[in-house]
Amino acid sequence: MQAIKVKQSGGLETIFVDNIEQASSPKKGEITVRIHAGSLNYHDYLVAAGHLKTDSDRVLLSDGAGVVEQVGEGVTEFKVGDHVVSTFFPQWLSGEVVPSAGDFHQTPGDGTDGYAMESVTRPVEAFTHAPAGWSHAEAATITTAGLTAWRALVADGKLKAGDTILTLGTGGVSIAALQIGKMFGANVIITSSSDDKLAKAKALGADATINYREHPDWAREVMEITNGLGAKHILELGGPGTLEQSIKAAAVGGHISLIGVMSGLSGQVPTGLLMMKQVRLQGLLVGTRRQQQDYVKALEMNDFRPVIDKSFKYQQLAEAFEYQTNGAHFGKICVEW
Structure with a gap:
C-alpha cells in the first residue's frame, strides 16, 4: 500500500510516495482502518516544511478518516464498517491536561507516523466515531481545527x-x-x-x-x-x-x-x-478524545457542515501544502485517495 512521507531534512520537495507493507492485523484493543481522507493543518505544514523536526521517512498528517476493516479482541466500541475519525492526542482521553499533551511526541504525523497512508492499525483510543452521514473528507476536518475551536469556546x-x-x-x-x-x-x-x-x-x-x-x-x-x-x-x-x-x-x-x-x-x-x-x-493545543466525542454529538444535532475549500489526491500532498501557504483558501484543504 502507499504512504506519503517526508525526509528528516524537511522541505516540501522532500515529500515522497512510498510503497509499504499492509497494516498488520489488529491485536487486543486495536482496530484496522482503511483511510479515505485527511485534512491539512498549519502544524502539518511545519512538519512537512522542516520547521518542526521529526524522524526521517515520517508518514505525514495528524488527521485521518475512514472505515473500520477489522477489530481486535475485546473491542466493543467499534465494529467493522463503522466510519471513524482520528484523535490528535490519542493518549489524552479526558480531564485535565496530561504531561504528554504538552508536546507532539505522541501526535500522529509528528512524533509518530500519521494518517497519510491507505490503511492503519491503531489502538481504539486513536479514533472516535465520525459524525453520522458525513463524508470522509468532512469528518477529517474535525480532529484538529474543529476540536480546537470546540475546546476554546465550549469546553474551556x-x-x-x-x-x-x-x-x-x-x-x-x-x-x-x-x-x-x-x-x-x-x-x-x-x-x-x-x-x-x-x-x-x-x-x-x-x-x-x-x-x-x-x-x-x-x-x-x-x-x-x-x-x-x-x-x-x-x-x-x-x-x-x-x-x-x-x-x-x-x-x-x-x-x-x-x-x-x-x-x-x-x-x-x-x-x-x-x-x-x-x-x-x-x-491551547487541540483537545481530548472525550471533547471530540462531545463535539461529534453536537455536530450530529445541527445542520452545519465544514467548509472545504479544495481537495487534492494524497499523491499531490506537496502541491496541497503549497496551496495552503499562499493563503487563498477559505476553510479547510483536504486530501483523498
Missing part, C-alpha cells in the same frame, strides 16, 4: 447564547468557531484582509466582519461593534503580532485562547491592560 470558554466571539482569519479553526458560535446563539465577529472572504463569512452567519488591512487598529472596530463591551471569547490565531489588539478588543473578564503563532513565537504583552481587564489568556 463555557460559551453561552448571546456571548460575542471574535476569531481572526478565515481558516479551518475560524470557520469552525463561526459555526459553533451560531449553534449556541452567539454573536460572531470575524476578521480577514479579503473582502471576498468576509462576504463568504457573512453568508455563513457572521454577525460582523472587519478587514484588518483597512482597519489596522481593528480592536477599535470590535469595541465599536460591541458598544464598548468587547468580545467575551477571542480565538487568537496570529500570535504575538496580534495579541495586543486582541487584549484591547477583549471584554472585561473575557477569555483569549492563544492558538496560533503565525506572526512569530515571542513578543510584548501589555500586562497592565491584561490585568485591568481581568482577561484569561490561555494557550
Whole structure:
C-alpha cells in the first residue's frame, strides 16, 4: 500500500510516495482502518516544511478518516464498517491536561507516523466515531481545527447564547468557531484582509466582519461593534503580532485562547491592560478524545457542515501544502485517495 512521507531534512520537495507493507492485523484493543481522507493543518505544514523536526521517512498528517476493516479482541466500541475519525492526542482521553499533551511526541504525523497512508492499525483510543452521514473528507476536518475551536469556546470558554466571539482569519479553526458560535446563539465577529472572504463569512452567519488591512487598529472596530463591551471569547490565531489588539478588543473578564503563532513565537504583552481587564489568556493545543466525542454529538444535532475549500489526491500532498501557504483558501484543504 502507499504512504506519503517526508525526509528528516524537511522541505516540501522532500515529500515522497512510498510503497509499504499492509497494516498488520489488529491485536487486543486495536482496530484496522482503511483511510479515505485527511485534512491539512498549519502544524502539518511545519512538519512537512522542516520547521518542526521529526524522524526521517515520517508518514505525514495528524488527521485521518475512514472505515473500520477489522477489530481486535475485546473491542466493543467499534465494529467493522463503522466510519471513524482520528484523535490528535490519542493518549489524552479526558480531564485535565496530561504531561504528554504538552508536546507532539505522541501526535500522529509528528512524533509518530500519521494518517497519510491507505490503511492503519491503531489502538481504539486513536479514533472516535465520525459524525453520522458525513463524508470522509468532512469528518477529517474535525480532529484538529474543529476540536480546537470546540475546546476554546465550549469546553474551556463555557460559551453561552448571546456571548460575542471574535476569531481572526478565515481558516479551518475560524470557520469552525463561526459555526459553533451560531449553534449556541452567539454573536460572531470575524476578521480577514479579503473582502471576498468576509462576504463568504457573512453568508455563513457572521454577525460582523472587519478587514484588518483597512482597519489596522481593528480592536477599535470590535469595541465599536460591541458598544464598548468587547468580545467575551477571542480565538487568537496570529500570535504575538496580534495579541495586543486582541487584549484591547477583549471584554472585561473575557477569555483569549492563544492558538496560533503565525506572526512569530515571542513578543510584548501589555500586562497592565491584561490585568485591568481581568482577561484569561490561555494557550491551547487541540483537545481530548472525550471533547471530540462531545463535539461529534453536537455536530450530529445541527445542520452545519465544514467548509472545504479544495481537495487534492494524497499523491499531490506537496502541491496541497503549497496551496495552503499562499493563503487563498477559505476553510479547510483536504486530501483523498
